Structure formats: structure tokens, C-alpha cells
Amino acid sequence: GDSVTQMEGPVTLSEEAFLTINCTYTATGYPSLFWYVQYPGEGLQLLLKATKADDKGSNKGFEATYRKETTSFHLEKGSVQVSDSAVYFCALIGADNNAGNMLTFGGGTRLMVKP
Amino acid sequence: SQTIHQWPATLVQPVGSPLSLECTVEGTSNPNLYWYRQAAGRGLQLLFYSVGIGQISSEVPQNLSASRPQDRQFILSSKKLLLSDSGFYLCAWNQRADNEQFFGPGTRLTVL
Numbered sequence: 001g002d003s004v005t006q007m008e009g010p011v012t013l014s015e016e017a018f019l020t021i022n023c024t025y026t027a028t029g030y031p032s033l034f035w036y037v038q039y040p041g042e043g044l045q046l047l048l049k050a051t052k053a054d055d056k057g058s059n060k061g062f063e064a065t066y067r068k069e070t071t072s073f074h075l076e077k078g079s080v081q082v083s084d085s086a087v088y089f090c091a092l093i094g095a096d097n098n099a100g101n102m103l104t105f106g107g108g109t110r111l112m113v114k115p
Numbered sequence: 116s117q118t119i120h121q122w123p124a125t126l127v128q129p130v131g132s133p134l135s136l137e138c139t140v141e142g143t144s145n146p147n148l149y150w151y152r153q154a155a156g157r158g159l160q161l162l163f164y165s166v167g168i169g170q171i172s173s174e175v176p177q178n179l180s181a182s183r184p185q186d187r188q189f190i191l192s193s194k195k196l197l198l199s200d201s202g203f204y205l206c207a208w209n210q211r212a213d214n215e216q217f218f219g220p221g222t223r224l225t226v227l
């Protein structure tokens with residue numbers, strides 16, 4: 001079945017540092033890929049997505065590129081802020097998904113940014 | 116615009132007591148609806164999904180059940196809570212033609 005693997009956290013960075021959170025996946029065909037963010041005490045919000053190979057999703061300074069050859073969708077940001085502290089989830093919807101459009105999530109990576 | 120509501124926001128219940136968590140969606144019709152659980156320090160686990168009224172699919176065997184009595188209402192229930200039912204419960208929706216899921220604010224359940 002489909003699966004998503006993320007780097008384990010927590011990731012602790014100083015403000016303005018460069019961020020990379022690794023995400024790799026296993027799925028047949030060409031799944032759609034997502035990054036969700038969960039701020040403390042809240043639900044999940046879609047951060048960015050990419051639906052085909054070589055697409056780059058971007059939002060709020062975050063970017064991720066759909067790499068079919070390495071089955072990866074790593075999340076990057078050039079300069080993190082304290083307000084970026086949250087848990088980040090990589091997820092996919094399989095290409096052969098039917099009516100449910102069910103997401104398969106990675107385990108989440110907690111990011112802590114210190115001033 | 117569409118909005119999704121969950122209540123209660125927090126809940127503390129004794130072991131063996133019943134549970135009812137409610138999720139409602141506004142501003143859309145015929146949504147797919149989902150219940151997820153996030154245990155402390157862990158990722159998200161899909162518990163149930165529904166593609167229509169009265170249609171429930173379960174992803175994992177467990178102590179919980181779900182019902183969809185109305186098009187935009189999704190209820191998570193238990194007759195007798197276990198300690199292991201503690202966690203953060205998230206409801207989500209999407210449209211069949213669109214793969215992005217929208218999440219509610221969540222309910223934090225503590226079973227003592």
C-alpha cells in the first residue's frame with residue numbers, strides 16, 4: 001500500500017536559518033503530494049501541494065518539488081521565523097484512489113524555531 | 116465560503132463512559148467526510164470516512180464507531196471509552212472532484 005516517510009523531529013533551528021524537512025513516499029503511478037501544517041492546539045492547514053512530477057508547490061516562503069525519480073517531496077524554506085514553529089505533515093493521495101480521496105500521512109515533524 | 120466545525124473543543128471523560136463528537140460542514144453539499152485521530156507525539160491515523168449519508172467505511176478495527184445522519188454531519192461515538200482512546204480527533208472534508216482536504220479545529224479527548 002501507499003506510505004509516506006518523514007524525518008523524525010524535533011527539528012530545532014535559530015531564526016533565519018535554512019529549513020529542510022525530508023519526505024519520501026511509496027505509491028504506484030503518480031500520486032498527488034501535500035504538505036500540511038499544524039500550529040499548536042489547532043487543526044491541520046494545507047501549506048502547499050503538487051499534483052504531477054516536477055511541479056513545485058509554494059506558499060508563505062515554503063517550497064517543495066515533486067521528484068518522481070527519487071520519490072521525494074522535501075519541504076524547504078530559506079529563512080525560518082519563530083512563527084513557523086509547528087508540526088509539518090507530508091501526505092499523498094494515490095493515483096488509483098477512488099471515491100474517498102483518502103490522504104496517507106507521514107508521522108509529522110515538529111519544528112521549533114528559537115529567536 | 117465553506118467552514119467546518121467540531122465540538123466540543125476539549126473533553127475529559129472517565130474510562131467506560133460514552134462518547135459523542137460532532138462535526139458539521141457548511142457551505143457545500145455531498146462532501147466526503149473523514150475522522151482522524153492523532154495520538155500524543157504521533158502522526159495521523161484515518162479512522163472512518165464517508166462518501167454519503169449512512170455510508171461509513173472503517174479503516175481500523177477499534178472501540179469507536181461513526182455515523183452520518185445528515186449530508187453535512189459526521190459523528191464519532193463510543194459506548195465505553197478506553198484509556199487508549201485519548202488523543203486529538205480531527206474531522207475533515209473534501210469534494211469528490213477535488214483532492215484537497217479541509218480540516219476542522221479538532222477535539223482534544225482525555226480519558227482518565
